[in-house]
Amino acid sequence: MGSGPIDVPALGLADRRILVVEDDDTVREIVATYLDAAGYIVDQATDGFAALDSLRTRMPDLIVMDRMLPGIDGAEVCRRIRLEGDVPIILLTALGSEDDRIGGLEAGADDYVTKPFSPRELVLRVTSVLRRSIAEFAPEAPFELGPFHLEPSARVIERSGEPLSLSAREFDLFSFLLKHPQRAFTREELLSAVWGWEIGDLSTVTVTMRRLREKVETDPTAPRVLQTVWGVGYRLSVEE
Structure with a gap:
């Protein structure tokens, strides 16, 4: 995973606190070293129970967080965290294990990095997720479409005055589609626009859309807002 830390600027996000949950001492220390070199404050935990105690x-x-942890695995930790809040979560998953990736996303993870991984790539991925979740740029004006009210700076989307409980990636995906109603996007286009990936597992989009529909649609099995465009991808449709 590399021979030494690479100083990757945190792009205005220095001093943000990162919790690294990994039972492999070597991997945990390498990840912590690279994140520290990038300017982040790093806490460490060796298993799921210790992670929940730290929170x-x-x-x-x-x-x-590693997907496979002793005692309680990373997916279950994600589920428990999502009951309490929307802190962004990046899972470290086994290379080639589609079940690990999809299971982690369905449990509420916002992103994943496959093992073995480049520590530099992980730091860049951490920075990318934080930049989207903390809204460090110039604030955008509130936006309304049908029953939905978007507050970009607060990262809140309300439906008929009630805030939706969305993870970081669910918010990113829904807010992007709200800004582009009636336009059909392929999964590749959404992966690039929302995740910032030019190459990646398209099931990431599929799983995040499934989770989002469960929170937005009256009947997720027959979506009327987040529609599937067969042979293309997805489209947001809202009656104004």
Whole structure:
């Protein structure tokens, strides 16, 4: 995974707190070293129970967590965290294990990096997720479409006055589609626009859309807002 830390600027996100949850001491220390070199404050935990205990003491700005942990696995930790909040989560998953990736996304992870991985890539992925979730850029004006009200700076989307409980990636995907109603996007286009990936597993989009529909649609099995365009991808349709 590399011979030494690479100083990757955190792009205005220095001093954000990252919790690294990994039972392999070598991997955990390498990840922590690279994140520290990039200017982040790093806390560490060796298993899922220790991670949950750490969250009760101090909530981080982002969590990097192994999918396979002793005692309680990363997917279950994701589910428990999602019951309490929307802190961004990046899972470290086994290379080639589609079940690990999809299971983690369905549990509420925002992103994943496959093992073996480049520590530099992981730091860049952490920075990318934080940039989207913390809204460090110039604030955008509130936006309304049909029953939905988007507050970009607060990262809140309301439906008929009630806030939706969305993870970081669910918010990114829904807000992007709200800004482009009635336009059909391929999964490749959404992966690039929302995740910032030019190459990646398209099931990431599929799973995130499934989770989003469960929170937006009256009947997720017959979506009327987040529609499937067969042979193309997805389209947002809202009656104004």
